Amino acid sequence: MLKGFSTELQRILVILVVCSVIGFFSDHYALWMLFGCAIYILWMLWQMRRLNQWLVRQESEHPPEASGIWGQIFDNIYQLQRDQRLEKENLQAVIKRIQEISSALKDGLVILDARGHLDFWNPAAHRMLALSTKDQGQSVINFIRHPKFVTYFEEGNYEEPLELPSSRFASKQLQFQITLFGKNERLIVIRDVTQLHNLEKMRQDFIANVSHELRTPLTVINGYVETLVDNNTTPTWIKPLQQMLQQSKRMSLLINDLLVLSKLETTEAGHNHKPINIEQLLAIVKSEAEVLSKEKEQQLTLICNNTTKPLQLPGNEKELHSAFSNLVINAVKYTPNEGRISLLLWQDQKHFYFSVSDNGPGIEAQHIPRLTERFYRVDASRNSSTGGTGLGLAIVKHVLMRHDAELQITSEPGRGSTFTCIFPLPQK
Template sequence: MTTLLKQELLRLAYILLVFAIPGWFFHISLQLVFLGLLVYLGLHLRSLHKLHHWLKANPTEPPPELSGIWEDIADNIFRLQKEELKAKQNLLGIIARARTSVSALEEAVVLIDSQGNLEWWNSAAEKLLGFKSDIDIGKPIINLIRDPSFIRYFEHGPYTEGLRLPSWSQPNRYVQYEVTRFGQNDRLLIAYDITRLHQLEQIRKDFVANVSHELRTPLTVLSGYLETFASNEELPPKWARAFKQMEQQATRMSNLVNDLLMLSRLESDNIKQEHKAINMTHLLEQLRLDAQAYDPEKQHAILVNIDSPLRLLGTENDLRSAFLNLITNAIKYTPACGAITIRWSNDEKYGYFSVQDNGIGIEPQHIPRLTERFYRVDAARSSATGGTGLGLAIVKHVLLQHKGILNINSKPNIGSTFTCVFARESLVD
């Protein structure tokens, strides 16, 4: 039994004894004991009233004069209040320092509540995003940044990658947005000024496109003369072999230039080609004929499975180029007399174009990087096949234009399956 409880029981016993002794003399013990209990209750009610008045009127002041267990309760409440106040002040200090630190950042930092409304932002956000603290606080962010791409990104994600867009408040500037969820669906938005990076990227694209374009004409002339010399039967064997090798390398360089030009076109933000419904049965039959003519000496079995009657909305030339890149890769890396299956199918959510082979396969560590430009699993092997190292990069960019993704499943010495996945809204009857 605690000391305070013992003291309170002794106090109650003392009060009852004080009232019980006179009652014994006057033969009214029960009445006076009951009166003593009322006095004891009144003392507690008086202490409770003092405690309530203190908590309501002056909780930051020292507690009133109390006794017994009420004094201990008041002292504990006062101690807890001081500790809470100290913790609150420490927390406010941490928040103030954090806000000062965030305000010093060059990146725009914006806190957005679970309803999508602006809660707080640093000074960089006012400069970069044009927010005004006196009128924009509490407004939905999508009412300020109204770009449809940003609205889709903000409302639906995914947030694994950032979003690059022209600045809505400053012409000729570009901003990258990155969103992170926290708490109860609150969001943290970080925005970067990537104008310089965008300009450098545009310079790179323009340089590649211009150089590739300028190389096309001289390469065409060189290829023409080399083909003429290589086909001349009067040349000595040594010279004929040299011209033949030069012709092969000129052809390879020409293919590289054509692939670079196509990549530059696909990357251009100004190219918005109209999507039309593509007859996939007809397209796959054309691809089968092209595949059979690509390397007939290997005698591959080219199979076509059409498991869907739906057509695909897109740019036929670009999709044909992407699909043909996947098929020619399968031909290059599948030994003679292998099997290659081209398939078009769909389910309730997606449409699938896939190329499956039983070739040499790919090690797992290479798969995430296959769509990078000029990435080669084996440089010697790729050179022997005459590849440019841009085929899968072209496939990736074509699929981006059609809101599709590329899935790769491969096992060494068993084979590979490359699958282009298209959203259901890209399919029509």
């Protein structure tokens, strides 16, 4: 570029010298200087015209021949065009490759613009949602009209996927996962989870049916074993019969818990919800747990740090009673004799909290994430000593999920554990 400027300055200097000499000898110095400037301006305008014609026509790949600064301008623009053409070809190749990859996916992909309108979709999404070319630019809500999807889409909380029945195929179940990217654009991944949904439904039905069918024969067995225990005086049979009675009762508890879990999984959240006085409910749970805690000479306390009016939570009273009772009974079971168990209720501006704390043996950190899994035991040997089913915390987790709440667990070996239920405060 500096060489071009140098050439251009030399051209200007030559014009000025020639015009000065002619003007000096002809006694028309100013006129010749003006003439020289006009010639240079005309030359510049001609070069501009050549540049404009070359850019507009694009008839030739090569730029016009020129010297000085204009030669460099033509060459630089030509180089930029070549680079741009190469980048465009590379970008088109990448786009083509992405389209080929998206076309090969079994999952549906839908890209929405910032307004939530359809921008791109792959063949799988076309099959699942029956989209066509004329639908581009329309709102996605026009094609997925399920109220749950509309709420999910508009609330903007996309941490968890949403499962819905297909609007096109009655027998299919679809899972929608939305991800934000760019300037408020959205990517929707649609998966066909029909097989997983059917397997889960089969599992739930199997557990519910088996548990229900086992309940009646177990009741009969319990009755006969209790009769034998009460009427048998033979020393050799007393211990076996008592063990049979203990195990049959434990199996009855297991079946009852499985039925509770099955009901929580199969009934829709919000069933039988009504305002519940949480303090009264916790007082009932505490009185029920005191029957067991007094046998172990434990200290059980309930503190409600609520300075306002009694806390009313819309929910299912039977489900919440089951969840709170499971937490308290677990604390009683695993806290040693003469231990301390504290029940605490408090709230802040957005949530209210219920915690159960004990000074029992505690739980190691690696076990905490799995405590709410069905039948998970920190120590399998504790199962027989406590009489638990391994389903209590799973029930607690499901009940809290159905009330938009969560369970937090903190524990330290040798210093006890704290289980905290966190509920959103009711909207006023």
